[in-house]
Amino acid sequence: MAYSSGFSPHPRISYANAAPTGAASEAEYLEIGLAATCDPGKVRDALDAALPSGLDVVEVVPGAPGTLVDELTGSRWQVDLPDLSAAVLHIAAEGFLAKNSVMVQRMTKNGMREFDARAAVLALAADDARLIMTLAHQTPLVRPDDVLAGLRVVSPAFAPVEPPILTRLAQGKLDPDSGTITEPGH
Numbered sequence: 001m002a003y004s005s006g007f008s009p010h011p012r013i014s015y016a017n018a019a020p021t022g023a024a025s026e027a028e029y030l031e032i033g034l035a036a037t038c039d040p041g042k043v044r045d046a047l048d049a050a051l052p053s054g055l056d057v058v059e060v061v062p063g064a065p066g067t068l069v070d071e072l073t074g075s076r077w078q079v080d081l082p083d084l085s086a087a088v089l090h091i092a093a094e095g096f097l098a099k100n101s102v103m104v105q106r107m108t109k110n111g112m113r114e115f116d117a118r119a120a121v122l123a124l125a126a127d128d129a130r131l132i133m134t135l136a137h138q139t140p141l142v143r144p145d146d147v148l149a150g151l152r153v154v155s156p157a158f159a160p161v162e163p164p165i166l167t168r169l170a171q172g173k174l175d176p177d178s179g180t181i182t183e184p185g186h
Contacts, residue, residue: 002033016068017075020143023166027075029184031068071184072137074122074174077144079131080165084158089126092155097124102150106140117142117150122179132169134179 003009012033019025034043044060051057064071081089096102102118120142123134135142144166151158170181 002035014068017072017137017141017171019168020145020166023144023168025168025171027168027171029068029072029171031063068184071173072171074134074136074172074176074181075168076132076134076170076181078167078169079133079144079148080129080167081131081160081162082129082165083162084129084160086126086128088155088157089129089131092151092158093124093126093131095154096121096147096151099154102153104146104149104153106146106149108140113140115140115142115146117146121147122174122176134174134181136174136176 002012004012014031016029016031019028032043040060040062044057047060048057096118099118101116103114104117105112105114107113120135120138121133122136123132124147125132133144133147135144135147144164148158148160148164172181172183174181
């Protein structure tokens, strides 16, 4: 593993579009700087052996030119809302999609920021007590909790009591026309 320079060197690891705190994910990517060229299979095996059970390294590939974050242009999320009925979710999703824009606010390190959550949502569907959403990554990055805030704006009945359970199902290159998400570099 390569380390940063300076008085207090740290491992060179970069998490590209890391999932928000408290969210589960089936599609995380990270870049690890290595001090020497290594066989990707051996790196995967070493990482897999060092990580806790259930945290699996699926694939290791040599880095391509450019940054990995530039390859991650979309994501698909599952949001479980067990205390809301399918009817409430369906009405909220339809109302959200019918709008041209849905302004929400989020506190950032630079203070309160207002932005359009609707612009990033390519698909939003209700299924029982669950929402499935496909988001285009843009600036600022719209997160599932921003979409949930937008749903509260357009539908007063959308008022979950229980915290939502967020799971990123996919992340990668987004085809905005079809909504398909493919692995970066493919």
